Amino acid sequence: MKYRKMAPYAAVLLALAPMISVYFAHSLILHLLACIWGFLVGLLYYQYMKRQNEKERKRLLDSFQRTATATLGHHRHDWMNDLQILYGYIQLGKHDKLVHCVERIKERMNTESSISKLGIPALVFYLQSFREVNGSVHLDVEIEEGLQLGDLLDDGQAEELTDAIMDTIRAYQFTGRSSWGEILELKMSMYTEDREVVVMFEQDGNCGNAEMLRQRIEETVQGKRIKAGLTGSPQSSFELRIPC
Incomplete structure (x- = not known):
C-alpha cells in the first residue's frame, strides 16, 4: 500500500x-x-x-x-444442530421441550427475516455475517416488525447509519469488556420513534471503561446526521438517532 x-x-x-x-x-x-x-x-x-x-x-x-x-456454513451447521435436537426430543417423547425448541427456531427465523428486509445491503450483510467476523461479541438483534430502512433513509443516510453501527459495535468490542478473554454480550434494537430511526445498544454485564466507550461512540457520529447519547442506566447503554 x-x-x-x-x-x-x-x-x-x-x-x-x-x-x-x-x-x-x-x-x-x-x-x-x-x-x-x-x-x-x-x-x-x-x-x-x-x-x-x-x-x-x-x-x-x-x-x-x-x-x-463461512456465514452460510455457520447457518447450515446451526440448522443441522436444531434438527438433531428436534429429532432427539421426538424420539424421547419430550413434547414440552420440543415446543420450546420450535419456538426458539421460529424466533431466530423471524430475526433473520427482519434483517434481510432492512433494505440496506451493506448493513444486511454485516449483520448476517457478524458471528463469522466477530467471535468476541455475541450480538442479539431485535428489529421492529416491518422496519425497512431502505424506504426511510436516502443513500447518504443509509451509509452513515451503517458506518455508525459498525463503529459503535467496534467501540463496545474494544472498550466495553473488562478483560480480553470474555465474550461481550450486546443487544441491538432497531425501531422508529418520533420520525427518527433509533438504534439502541445495551450491554449485559459491567462495562470495562464507560467513559472511553462514550467518547469513542460520540467520535463515530461526528460530521454525520446522527445523534448519539446515553439512554440512562447503565452507563454502557447508548442509542443512535437519525431523522427519517
Whole structure:
C-alpha cells in the first residue's frame, strides 16, 4: 500500500524530469523525445494502476466470497444442530421441550427475516455475517416488525447509519469488556420513534471503561446526521438517532 501511494509521484517525476532538463536546450528533437518519453511514462503508469485496481478488486471479491461461504456454513451447521435436537426430543417423547425448541427456531427465523428486509445491503450483510467476523461479541438483534430502512433513509443516510453501527459495535468490542478473554454480550434494537430511526445498544454485564466507550461512540457520529447519547442506566447503554 505504501509503494502504491508513491506510484503517482514517481510517475510525475519520471515524466517531468526530461522535459525540465530540455527546457533550456533549444533543440526540437530533444523536445520531441521528451514528449514521447512523457507519453510512455503516462501509458505505463495507466497500465500499472489498471493492474493494481484489478488485484484490489479481486482481493475484495475473494474476501467477500470467503465471508459469505463461512456465514452460510455457520447457518447450515446451526440448522443441522436444531434438527438433531428436534429429532432427539421426538424420539424421547419430550413434547414440552420440543415446543420450546420450535419456538426458539421460529424466533431466530423471524430475526433473520427482519434483517434481510432492512433494505440496506451493506448493513444486511454485516449483520448476517457478524458471528463469522466477530467471535468476541455475541450480538442479539431485535428489529421492529416491518422496519425497512431502505424506504426511510436516502443513500447518504443509509451509509452513515451503517458506518455508525459498525463503529459503535467496534467501540463496545474494544472498550466495553473488562478483560480480553470474555465474550461481550450486546443487544441491538432497531425501531422508529418520533420520525427518527433509533438504534439502541445495551450491554449485559459491567462495562470495562464507560467513559472511553462514550467518547469513542460520540467520535463515530461526528460530521454525520446522527445523534448519539446515553439512554440512562447503565452507563454502557447508548442509542443512535437519525431523522427519517
